[in-house]
Amino acid sequence: MLAIDLHDVTKxxxxxxxxxxxxxxxxxxxxxxxxxxxxxxxxSTLVKIIMTxxxxxxxxGTVLGEPxxxxxVLERIGYLPEHHRFPQYLTGRQVVDFFGALCKVPxxxxxxxxxxxxxxxxxxxxxxxxxxxxxxxxQQRIGIAAALVNDxxxxxxxxxTDGVDPVGRREIRDMLLRIRxxxxxxxxxxxxxxxxxxxxxxxxxxxxxxxxxQGTIExxxxxxHRYEIDAVGGPERLHTVAGPVAxxxxxxxxxxxxxxxxxxxxxxxxxxxxxxxxxGAVVVRVxxxxxxxxxxxxxxxxxxxxxAMPGAARAAAPEPPIAAAPPxxxxxxxxxxxxxx
Amino acid sequence: MTQTLAIFLxxxxxxxxxxLFWLAVAISGLVVVIVxxxxxxxxxVSVAGFRFDSKFVNTLFFPASTFYxxxxxxxxxxxxxxxxxxxxxxxxxASVVPELIASGSIDMMLSKPISRGRLFLTRWVTGLFFAGxxxxxxxxxxxxxxxxxxxxWEPGLFIAVPVVIIFFSYLYCFCALMGVLTxxxxxxxxxxxxxWLVLFGVQKAEQFLNLGRIASQMEVxxxxxxxxxxxxxxxxxxVERLEGELAQERxxxxxxxxxxxxxxxxxxxxxxxxxxxxxLERQLVENASFRRPxxxxxELRFFxxxxxxxxxxxxAIYEDAESRKGALWAIGTSLAFEAVMLGGCVWLFRRRxx
Numbered sequence: 001m002l003a004i005d006l007h008d009v010t011k012x013x014x015x016x017x018x019x020x021x022x023x024x025x026x027x028x029x030x031x032x033x034x035x036x037x038x039x040x041x042x043x044s045t046l047v048k049i050i051m052t053x054x055x056x057x058x059x060x061g062t063v064l065g066e067p068x069x070x071x072x073v074l075e076r077i078g079y080l081p082e083h084h085r086f087p088q089y090l091t092g093r094q095v096v097d098f099f100g101a102l103c104k105v106p107x108x109x110x111x112x113x114x115x116x117x118x119x120x121x122x123x124x125x126x127x128x129x130x131x132x133x134x135x136x137x138x139q140q141r142i143g144i145a146a147a148l149v150n151d152x153x154x155x156x157x158x159x160x161t162d163g164v165d166p167v168g169r170r171e172i173r174d175m176l177l178r179i180r181x182x183x184x185x186x187x188x189x190x191x192x193x194x195x196x197x198x199x200x201x202x203x204x205x206x207x208x209x210x211x212x213x214q215g216t217i218e219x220x221x222x223x224x225h226r227y228e229i230d231a232v233g234g235p236e237r238l239h240t241v242a243g244p245v246a247x248x249x250x251x252x253x254x255x256x257x258x259x260x261x262x263x264x265x266x267x268x269x270x271x272x273x274x275x276x277x278x279x280g281a282v283v284v285r286v287x288x289x290x291x292x293x294x295x296x297x298x299x300x301x302x303x304x305x306x307x308a309m310p311g312a313a314r315a316a317a318p319e320p321p322i323a324a325a326p327p328x329x330x331x332x333x334x335x336x337x338x339x340x341x
Numbered sequence: 342m343t344q345t346l347a348i349f350l351x352x353x354x355x356x357x358x359x360x361l362f363w364l365a366v367a368i369s370g371l372v373v374v375i376v377x378x379x380x381x382x383x384x385x386v387s388v389a390g391f392r393f394d395s396k397f398v399n400t401l402f403f404p405a406s407t408f409y410x411x412x413x414x415x416x417x418x419x420x421x422x423x424x425x426x427x428x429x430x431x432x433x434x435a436s437v438v439p440e441l442i443a444s445g446s447i448d449m450m451l452s453k454p455i456s457r458g459r460l461f462l463t464r465w466v467t468g469l470f471f472a473g474x475x476x477x478x479x480x481x482x483x484x485x486x487x488x489x490x491x492x493x494w495e496p497g498l499f500i501a502v503p504v505v506i507i508f509f510s511y512l513y514c515f516c517a518l519m520g521v522l523t524x525x526x527x528x529x530x531x532x533x534x535x536x537w538l539v540l541f542g543v544q545k546a547e548q549f550l551n552l553g554r555i556a557s558q559m560e561v562x563x564x565x566x567x568x569x570x571x572x573x574x575x576x577x578x579x580v581e582r583l584e585g586e587l588a589q590e591r592x593x594x595x596x597x598x599x600x601x602x603x604x605x606x607x608x609x610x611x612x613x614x615x616x617x618x619x620x621l622e623r624q625l626v627e628n629a630s631f632r633r634p635x636x637x638x639x640e641l642r643f644f645x646x647x648x649x650x651x652x653x654x655x656x657a658i659y660e661d662a663e664s665r666k667g668a669l670w671a672i673g674t675s676l677a678f679e680a681v682m683l684g685g686c687v688w689l690f691r692r693r694x695x
Contacts, residue, residue, distance in 0.1 A: 013694065051452040054694040071454035079452040085445035087351065089358035101347030102453040146449075 078147035103150035352467030438520030497628030511612035
């Protein structure tokens with residue numbers, strides 16, 4: 001069953017700014033779903049529409065089997081917005097309790113739940129301190145606890161690791177996996193592609209208000225499977241079963257070229273290796289490769305004119321050279337030391 | 342109910358964390374304590390044990406209870422509750438709406454299963470908490486002072502609590518609308534103070550025109566009465582002069598009336614802060630034995646009349662206010678204005694994307 005099943009979601013703000021131009025989204029129950037896209041792609045608008053913070057211009061579909069925005073649906077959703085602001089006069093415990101009450105959680109159940117959640121997010125010892133004394137990571141944890149206080153079936157997290165250090169990010173990642181383990185659906189809107197790649201079952205890439213791609217990472221990168229051969233002394237162009245392939249000079253070593261053969265089958269690579277050997281070239285590495293989520297993201301957000309969107313480079317941080325690479329670029333290079341024919 | 346209680350509890354915690362709230366409550370208490378330190382007897386007044394003999398302020402001139410009621414009326418209501426404390430309350434609560442709709446805060450609230458209209462109105466009502474608690478503290482303390490020091494217990498005094506809250510709500514609804522429109526605490530506070538000043542000016546203009554209108558009407562009536570008296574005495578020469586004066590006064594009365602009624606119509610549409618305070622004072626006269634207007638026999642000078650007695654004029658003003666400016670007009674039409682303001686707030690709040 002689908003936790004989120006939306007079609008043709010459009011949003012035109014005043015001033016005729018089109019934030020969404022017909023987004024569709026299908027999120028299965030019990031999965032972690034990553035929502036990706038460059039700045040200004042419309043991700044946050046889509047999340048806010050699901051959470052009724054923004055009113056859609058048009059929308060079809062359901063969330064948790066009900067029309068979007070009904071109170072019955074909101075009772076079963078937990079939400080952590082980006083750049084959230086908790087009342088400064090509240091302690092962490094009071095924040096979680098307050099939002100639980102707003103979700104109509106009865107008092108006794110709320111008390112129990114608050115304690116469980118403070119334990120879950122590792123904030124029990126800090127629960128009675130005001131949120132103003134918290135670090136960014138602690139505020140995120142309290143935010144996640146507040147998002148879970150109503151025992152939601154769907155948890156929507158907007159940039160949950162924003163401003164959190166690597167240790168905190170890992171802890172939040174583990175938390176997401178635990179939440180999924182409890183049978184909840186998690187929708188994560190994040191710029192940190194590597195974070196999403198590590199936990200998401202499926203992703204959608206949104207750009208300029210449209211859904212560009214949607215599915216598992218395996219499905220989305222299926223066509224990018226290839227074998228890479230590094231060889232010293234090989235020709236400029238190598239004839240393979242997939243056709244002629246240009247050898248890219250890496251510059252790491254004189255005469256070292258990399259040939260990328262678009263195939264999933266190892267048998268297809270053997271003639272190319274034989275051919276290189278026959279030409280006297282030294283094969284130093286043969287490796288099966290496919291696009292990373294980051295490669296897929298960068299390729300997907302390139303517009304029709306073949307130029308990357310300005311936001312794409314920022315979204316793909318912290319590895320700017322990859323974002324600046326041409327479409328369908330190879331993954332980050334590893335040193336050519338492996339030989340694994 | 343769980344949600345409403347949570348919002349009220351949150352408002353209490355918010356107020357509790359604001360130093361200004363406690364400062365205002367402390368000042369309210371202090372004002373009443375100072376009044377309580379005042380004593381009055383046959384010889385004069387005393388302040389914290391220090392005596393000041395007076396021929397005019399003593400219990401022979403008016404009883405102790407009247408002395409304390411006068412202070413409550415002139416200082417407590419007219420200065421403290423409806424000016425200074427109201428300004429403190431506005432300063433403390435002007436941020437409620439802008440903070441509610443601030444980015445990051447509003448997302449958390451709107452994503453909960455509570456309708457936007459209910460969320461906004463509940464949060465707005467919690468803003469009235471400030472004025473309510475402060476007024477309750479002040480009136481309760483005043484009740485005790487008048488009872489203990491003045492020797493008379495006047496539960497009718499407590500009518501001041503809801504009326505002052507209503508008075509504050511006139512300003513607070515406008516403040517909320519400005520908060521929704523500008524999203525700025527400072528802007529909404531300043532605009533509300535300007536609005537209050539405009540209201541004050543418009544109401545004072547209406548009251549001034551009303552004084553002129555009533556004085557002129559009374560002058561016309563007095564001249565007509567004088568003419569009738571002269572006719573009875575067959576003093577024809579005076580009658581001719583008086584008829585000339587009557588014709589002039591009727592023209593003046595017409596001008597006063599033509600200026601007054603448009604002003605009255607405008608005031609009717611707006612919230613009536615002054616009139617509400619005056620209505621409260623009239624209620625205190627009826628329900629808590631407060632002082633009626635002075636019964637002096639001076640002739641009225643202000644409007645140039647030598648025929649209308651000041652006592653009669655003030656009685657006429659009081660009667661006019663009682664007959665035309667009752668609760669329905671003073672408070673009812675103000676609440677109608679408030680309903681329009683709040684309706685506008687809710688309409689904007691429900692339609693807006695955050």
